[in-house]
Amino acid sequence: MNKYEIITITQEMINKAQSLIDTVKLNRTVASKIDTLTGILGEFAFAQYFYGDWKKHLVGKNKGNLDFEDIEIKTSAFPFRDNLNLLVREDYAKKRKPPFYIQIIINVNSKKADNIKAGTEAIISGWATYKDIEKAPKKDFGSKLSNKGGYNCFYIPIKNLQPMHSFKEAYNKRNKNE
Secondary structure (H helix, E strand, O other), X not given: OOOOEEEEOOHHHHHHHHHHHHHHOOOOOOOOOOHHHHHHHHXXXXXXXXXXXXOOOOOOOOOXXXXXXXXXXXXXXXXXXXXXXXXXXXXXXXXXOOOEEEXXXXXXXXXXXXXXXXXXXXXXXXXXXXXHHHHOOEEOOOOOOOOOOOOOEEEEEHHHOEOHHHHHHHHHHOOOOO
């Protein structure tokens, strides 16, 4: 797994994430009992990777907007495998076109995990642009709670994402290429 960036989740991160759940919870399809916690921890992990400080997140301040400037974080809690996918709901992709999507997997011990413990790894798996998403195939992946999710998602296997070692350069060039 040397091409992935790994951030270890701390108890402090978990405590802060749990305190923000009610602030950020959206009225949407729930894929698992820990969806909101997973998403918040993904944003914390990305802030730690990108800024060197997980507290430089925007959780609770950016509801309805991108997670970071020009960046949307997609986080799932699953046992890590590189054949997992970056998923973007079709309805979401039509409404918003963030320049970058980042996939993070919270590496829990079971796909049915109902909690996340300190010491769990957040694996920052790769990135894609909205143009990559628009070209990707679509499928209904269901949810952890049922076989049908009721919506299609664009999907790109993690092993086909751009590697994180190339992200910062691409991010810094984003406005020069438009």
